[in-house]
Amino acid sequence: xxxLVQSGAEVKKxxxxxxxxxxxxxxxxxxxxxxxxxxxxxxxxxxxxxxNRNSGGTNYGQKFQGRIIMTVTTDxxxxxxxxxxxxxxxxxxxxxxxxxxxxxxxxxxQGTQVTVSS
Amino acid sequence: xxxxxxxxxASGTPGQRVTISCSGSSSNMRSNTVNWYQQFPGTAPxxxxxxxxxxxxxxxxxxxxxxxxxxxxxxxSGLQSEDEADYYCVAWDDSLTAYVFGTGTKVTVx
Numbered sequence: 546x547x548x549l550v551q552s553g554a555e556v557k558k559x560x561x562x563x564x565x566x567x568x569x570x571x572x573x574x575x576x577x578x579x580x581x582x583x584x585x586x587x588x589x590x591x592x593x594x595x596x597n598r599n600s601g602g603t604n605y606g607q608k609f610q611g612r613i614i615m616t617v618t619t620d621x622x623x624x625x626x627x628x629x630x631x632x633x634x635x636x637x638x639x640x641x642x643x644x645x646x647x648x649x650x651x652x653x654x655q656g657t658q659v660t661v662s663s
Numbered sequence: 664x665x666x667x668x669x670x671x672x673a674s675g676t677p678g679q680r681v682t683i684s685c686s687g688s689s690s691n692m693r694s695n696t697v698n699w700y701q702q703f704p705g706t707a708p709x710x711x712x713x714x715x716x717x718x719x720x721x722x723x724x725x726x727x728x729x730x731x732x733x734x735x736x737x738x739x740s741g742l743q744s745e746d747e748a749d750y751y752c753v754a755w756d757d758s759l760t761a762y763v764f765g766t767g768t769k770v771t772v773x
Contacts, residue, residue, distance in 0.1 A: 592762040604760060606759075650719040
């Protein structure tokens, strides 16, 4: 059974980087990538980017280019993917999700609430 | 910003058929398949339809999807109270090299 378990809620001041983790276990159902999607309060879904769990190759959404870093570490059958957002502003307050697939059946993490506030 | 356009709301009475549209462009809809997600407040989105019209295991056949040109539709037949949720379309965009989500549609069961 594939599981995606995310790290806990974060509260950050504007400008202080935030790093969210997504621990994956089980089979690679849903493909090689881990995607990050966020949702601001009362707003829609926004795709941020993806990372290849094997190669570490990344694709980032244009809006996040230059201030998002996705990395992956692997220990036996468990991969942990990290999403770091640098120079956050209050507009980055949102729930952040990792997902094993967007266009095929897959699994989603439980979401991590990130609050950016002075 | 979203590049796929959906109506902000849709509604129907139990048993009715409700259709949600999703309008895109040649760089996303025409070139690639469309997927649909259902989301309840405070929970992660759930894949409802993938590859334009395929249902993952466990999704009732009341839900169906279609695509034509640069537009797609999600239909809910025999609307039920538990279908009250937000619905999003999503597709890969070749120009942006990114997935793009629709603006979202809130379905209300009257």
